[in-house]
Amino acid sequence: MTDLFPEKGHDHGRCIDSALRQAEDVAEANNARFTDMRRRVFTLIWQSHKAITAYELLDSLQAEGVRAQPPTVYRALEFLVGLGLIHRIESLNAYFGCDMPHHEHLGQYFICRNCGRVAEAVNDDMSSAVHAAARAVGFRIEATTIEIKGLCHDCATH
Amino acid sequence: MTDLFPEKGHDHGRCIDSALRQAEDVAEANNARFTDMRRRVFTLIWQSHKAITAYELLDSLQAEGVRAQPPTVYRALEFLVGLGLIHRIESLNAYFGCDMPHHEHLGQYFICRNCGRVAEAVNDDMSSAVHAAARAVGFRIEATTIEIKGLCHDCATH
DNA sequence: GACGAAATGATATAATATAACACTTGAAGA
DNA sequence: TCTTCAAGTGTTATATTATATCATTTCGTC
Numbered sequence: 001m002t003d004l005f006p007e008k009g010h011d012h013g014r015c016i017d018s019a020l021r022q023a024e025d026v027a028e029a030n031n032a033r034f035t036d037m038r039r040r041v042f043t044l045i046w047q048s049h050k051a052i053t054a055y056e057l058l059d060s061l062q063a064e065g066v067r068a069q070p071p072t073v074y075r076a077l078e079f080l081v082g083l084g085l086i087h088r089i090e091s092l093n094a095y096f097g098c099d100m101p102h103h104e105h106l107g108q109y110f111i112c113r114n115c116g117r118v119a120e121a122v123n124d125d126m127s128s129a130v131h132a133a134a135r136a137v138g139f140r141i142e143a144t145t146i147e148i149k150g151l152c153h154d155c156a157t158h
Numbered sequence: 159m160t161d162l163f164p165e166k167g168h169d170h171g172r173c174i175d176s177a178l179r180q181a182e183d184v185a186e187a188n189n190a191r192f193t194d195m196r197r198r199v200f201t202l203i204w205q206s207h208k209a210i211t212a213y214e215l216l217d218s219l220q221a222e223g224v225r226a227q228p229p230t231v232y233r234a235l236e237f238l239v240g241l242g243l244i245h246r247i248e249s250l251n252a253y254f255g256c257d258m259p260h261h262e263h264l265g266q267y268f269i270c271r272n273c274g275r276v277a278e279a280v281n282d283d284m285s286s287a288v289h290a291a292a293r294a295v296g297f298r299i300e301a302t303t304i305e306i307k308g309l310c311h312d313c314a315t316h
Numbered sequence: 317g318a319c320g321a322a323a324t325g326a327t328a329t330a331a332t333a334t335a336a337c338a339c340t341t342g343a344a345g346a
Numbered sequence: 347t348c349t350t351c352a353a354g355t356g357t358t359a360t361a362t363t364a365t366a367t368c369a370t371t372t373c374g375t376c
Contacts, residue, residue: 153296
């Protein structure tokens with residue numbers, strides 16, 4: 001069994017660096033400006049593998065000395081979600097970083113209620129089940145939300 | 159192809175009646191009180207096959223002359239969701255009636271962005287894909303949210 | 317009828333999100 | 347280089363969604 005969630009002692013700096021690099025690539029490929037504000041918000045989101053709310057981001061920005069207001073944060077979030085660099089977790093009203101922003105994907109989010117971490121998975125069986133179900137009823141899919149709450153392997157066994 | 163969504167000219171009164179009867183059964187089976195307030199809220203939710211927000215419900219109640227406040231509505235919603243009589247659609251912050259409250263099910267919601275209707279489906283392939291994916295990563299599922307947005311067959315073809 | 321638990325009423329406020337308009341910045345052409 | 351204009355950000359106000367808290371009422375059980 002491979003745990004989707006990052007190992008306890010992993011080098012998180014590398015996660016952040018890699019995410020930033022990928023984000024810059026994607027932004028460039030889309031002719032989109034990865035401004036300072038957007039980079040700050042993106043980096044804050046990547047500070048952990050948990051989902052973070054807009055107002056938590058706002059507090060962090062203000063703690064850093066940035067004079068930000070809610071619209072600033074929501075705009076950055078909108079931009080990042082639009083490029084697929086982060087995902088919104090509907091059931092938490094929170095955001096978290098995507099580690100595969102390069103390709104379109106129908107992601108599923110596993111959310112641990114104990115440690116708060118989120119892991120994204122891409123599962124072909126699930127994707128095809130969704131598409132087959134939609135096809136069977138003549139529904140034209142534009143967006144899907146699949147969020148699974150419970151206990152991650154670490155929290156379920158310790 | 160069978161459309162999940164109700165036919166245009168269907169007798170909606172029968173939907174409501176049947177839903178009410180089922181809800182009463184479920185409440186009784188759970189030794190739960192289906193009070194007047196809860197019945198009102200439940201009936202309002204069943205007025206359409208769309209999802210309705212808490213504050214829309216509040217407005218409707220007040221229009222009916224009931225002196226209700228937000229907590230009243232949220233309590234009724236909590237009760238109804240708890241018994242599985244209604245479902246919350248996370249991506250809409252709204253609620254809609256379940257037509258199979260008798261059995262546990264991992265439901266999927268198809269949401270039409272054009273007409274606003276919601277249809278619930280239960281799909282074994284999808285359920286088993288979710289469970290298989292969770293098993294593969296040692297995740298213990300407690301709740302799942304599957305919401306699919308797009309165009310229903312009617313709206314996609316007309 | 318008295319009691320206690322459950323439900324509801326009422327007030328206040330927290331948490332999440334957006335509208336509207338002003339100002340700044342930066343890329344692209346003149 | 348200067349101008350211009352669209353995109354981005356700042357700022358203020360407010361809309362929308364949700365809950366905490368305590369008082370009162372209702373209802374089944376004794």
